[in-house]
Amino acid sequence: MASASTAQSETNKWWVAAAILSGQLTTSFGMFAVVVALPKIMTSFGADVNAIQWVMTGYLISRAVPMPALGWMAGLVGRRNLYIFGLLGATSCNALCGLSWSMESLIFFRVMQGALGAPAMGIGIVLLYEAFPARQRGLAMGLVLLIGSLGPTIGPTLGGYLVQEISWRAIFFLALPSGITSLVLTFAIIPRDTPQAGKTIDVPGLTTMTVFLVALLLAITQGQREGWGSSYILTLFAIAIVFFVLFLAIERVVPHPVVHLRLYRNFSFVAASIVVFLYNAGFVGTNFLVALMLQVVFNFTPLQAGLVLAPGAIVMGWIGLFAGRLSDRIDPRIPVLIGLACFALDMYFFSSLTLLSGVGLVTLLVITQRGAFGLIQSPLNNALMRTLPSEDRNMGSGLHGVHRGVAAAFGVALCSLLLEKRLAVHGVLLGQHHDRFALPVEQSLDAFGRFLQQAGEVPQQVAVQSMAALGQVYTNHIRMAAYADCFLLLAIAFILALVPAYLTRDRIRPARQAAPPVAVSSDARQTDP
Structure with missing residues (x-):
C-alpha cells in the first residue's frame, strides 16, 4: 500500500506541474511577446509614445496591485478556484487584446490582463510548491524559472516573426494554447479546496x-x-x-x-524580501541598460541585440533548474550568495567595456548576468517559502510578487535617471578637457579629413563631415562613461544584497532527508517534515 501511495503521489505531482507550468508560460508570453509589436501598434492606431507606454505600464501596475490580497482572496474562494479564475481571465484578455479596435480598448484589456493574471502567477507557484515533497521543492521553483525563461526567449523571437509576417494582433493569440492546456489540466487534476468559513471582505x-x-x-x-x-x-x-x-x-x-502585517515580524521573511527587492531592481535595471547600450552605443540592430540577449535567457532557465534542485540538498543561501557575488562581478566587467569591445565579450557578460540570476531566483524562492508556515504561503507569495513588481519599476526609473544625470556630467567633463582648438583635436580632424578625401568625398564637405564624425566619437565616449557609472552602482547594490541574504540563516535550513515512505493521507503529504 505504501508503495502504491508513493507512486500515485509521484505521478500526481508531475501532472500538477504540467498544469501550473503551462499557466506560467501563458503569463510569461503576456509580459514579453508584446514588446516587439509596439512600433506596429503605434502605426496601426496612430498612437504617440505617451499612449503606447501604457500598453506596458498599465499591465505592470495592474499586475502588482492584487498581489498583496492573494492570501485573503484564496481564503475567500479557495486556491483552485482563484487560480482558475485568474488564468481564465488572463487567457481571455490575451484574445481580446488581439481583437482590440482602438488604443483605448487595447490599454483597457492589457490592464485587465495584468490584474486577472496576478492570481495565476502567485497562487500557481504555491500550488506547485506544495504538490512536491519538501525535499524537491527547490526543483519545483527551478521548473518555474525554466518555463519563465521561455517567455523572453521565444516571445520576442516568435512574436517578431508573427508581427513581420502576419500582424501584431497575432502575438496576443500566442499564449492561448498553453492557457487552455493549463485550464483543462487544472480542472482535471487539482482537487478542490474548501474556502475559509467566516471570511469577510476588508x-x-x-x-x-x-x-x-x-x-x-x-x-x-x-x-x-x-x-x-x-x-x-x-x-x-x-x-x-x-x-x-x-x-x-x-x-x-x-x-x-487583506494583509497580515505579522509576516513582517518574521525576520527571515523580511531579509529574503530585501534581497528580492534589490536583485529584481538590479536585474531589470541591467536589462534596460544593456538593451539601450547595444543599440545606442554599439549600433546593433534590434535583431542583432536580440541574438545577443537570447542565449542568456536559455542559460538562465537551465541554471535556475539546477540551482533549485541544489537548494533541496544544501543550504539555499549558498547558491544565492554565489549568484549575488557573480552578478556584482559581472556588473564590474560591464563597467569596463569600451567602444572596441567585441560582440563575443558582450554576449558572454550577458550570459553570466542571466546565469547569476538563475542561481539567485530559484533557491531564494525556495528559501522564502520555507520561512513561512503553510497557512501564510498564499499571502507570502502575493507579497513576494509586490516586492518584485515595485522593484522592477524602481530599477528602470533609477537607472534611467542615473543615466541621464551621468550623461550630463560626463558631457561637461569632456568639454572641459578637450578644447576644439587643442592640438590633439586638430590632429584628429586632419586625420579624418585626409581619410574622407582619400575616400572621394567633396572637398567642401570634408571639414563639416570631419567635425560630425569627431562629435559622434565624443558622444559615444560620453555614453560609454555614463553606462559604466550605472553598472558600478548596480555592482554596489548586489554587494549590499549579500548582507540580508546571509542573515536569513536563522530560519532557512536544508530540507531533512525524507523518511522511508509510509501510507499517509493526501492531507498529511502536504505538510512540511
Missing part, C-alpha cells in the same frame, strides 16, 4: 492598499518623463504616503485583514 484595507500601490507605481514609472520635482509626481507620492499610513492603521484593527 473593503477599507483593499481600497487604501489599491490607491497606495497605484499612486506609488504611477509616480515611479512616470517620474522620469514628467519630472521628479513636478507637482504631478509629488502629488502622487504624497497620496501614496497618506494611503500607506491609512492602510497600516486599518490592517492592525480589522478582524480579517
